Amino acid sequence: MLDPRKLHLLRELARRGTISAVAEAVTFTPSAVSQQLSALEKEAGVPLLERTGRTVTLTPAGRLLVEHSHAVLEQLERAAAALAATRGGPTGPLRIGAFPTAARVLLPPALTGLTGAHPGLEPMVAEIDPADVSAALGAGALDVALIHEYDFVPPVTDASIETEPLFSEAMYLTNRPSIPDARTDAWITERPGTLCHSMAIRACQAAGFEPRVRHHIDDFDTVLAFAAAGQGVALVPRLAATAPPPGVTLTRLLLSRRTLAAFRKGYGEHPAVRAAITAFHEAITHLRSLSISASQ
Known part of the structure; x- marks a missing residue:
């Protein structure tokens, strides 16, 4: 019988690439992770890993088992969610991740509604x-x-993750009527490696040019302040552009x-997760009341 906990480690190895990275993610020692994976190989009866010095890669059998692990672990998540539903209302810690603009604008009303409806929950946001x-x-x-997806950028979630749409928002360009008009401008983008940065670069490439990036800034309030100071142009989403500073005009794209x-x-049917998603949806009505000063 294959141990689901060991299957989880194998899937994490496929995702992260090294045993040390898996160990850090699951708060095990590298030695413990190696021992668990070796035990899984014995359970499977075939080699799952190829070891070359300190490098470990999955064998074809290992990759096949990872593919099957998605369905196995999904069913176990469903079982855990169903059992939690029999215990009554959601209680205990609920760990929520969010990108900065959602954390600032969406989460405060959502958390107010969530804890009001379920006082036994303890939301923890990162x-x-x-x-x-x-x-x-x-x-x-x-x-x-809470995650976001942009035009021009493929989704970043993998096969182990499910998503539920919440809302869509327009993107705006600062101080220029169109992206092609910003061809010779300096640009303000987020850090390389972020979805926001990839979106800005690819939007410019779709307009026929490579942007000249001067500043890398993740906080959209700071981005708008830099745009107001004449330090470049930027693409910003509606959530970040509800109150642009003086000197910034916004064109909807x-x-x-x-x-x-x-x-x-x-x-997704775990009571605590479902309660959080319900609170997110209810908070959207607050967002829909937001207005933006923008040229059309």
Whole structure:
């Protein structure tokens, strides 16, 4: 019989690439992870790993087992969710990940509604880039997360993660009527490796040029302050542009950012996760009342 806990470690190895990275994610020692994976190989009866010095890669059998592990672990998540539902209302810690603008605008009203309806819940929020969410959910560091997807950028969630759409928002360009008009400007983007940065670069490439990036800034309030100071142009989502500072004009573009709730497959019906997603949906009515000063 294959041990699901060991299957989880094998899937984490496929996702993270090294035993040390798996150990850090699941708070084991590297030696303990290695021992568990060796035990899984014995249970499977075939080699799952190829070891070359300090490098470990999955064999074809290992990759096949990872593919099957998604369905196995999903069913176990469903079982855990069903058992939790028999215990009554949701209680205890609920670990929520969110990107900064959602944490600032969406989560305060959502958490007010969530804890009001379920006082036994203890929400704990951590800011995280959507690109890191699959790994955090897979390792059990988060129970549910708010992520975003952009035009021009493929989704970053993997096969172990399920999502539920929440809302879509327009993107805006600062101080220029269109992206092609910003061809010769300096640009303000987020850090390389973030979805926001990839979106800005690819939107410019779709307009026929490579942007000249001067500043890398993740906080959209700071981005807008830099734009107001004449330090460059930027793309900002509606949530970040409800009150632009003096000196910043906003032009709505035919680009969008979509916000979704993400959770491990099979875990979406867990009472605490479902309560959080319900609170997110209810908080959307607050967001719909927001207005933006923008040229059309």
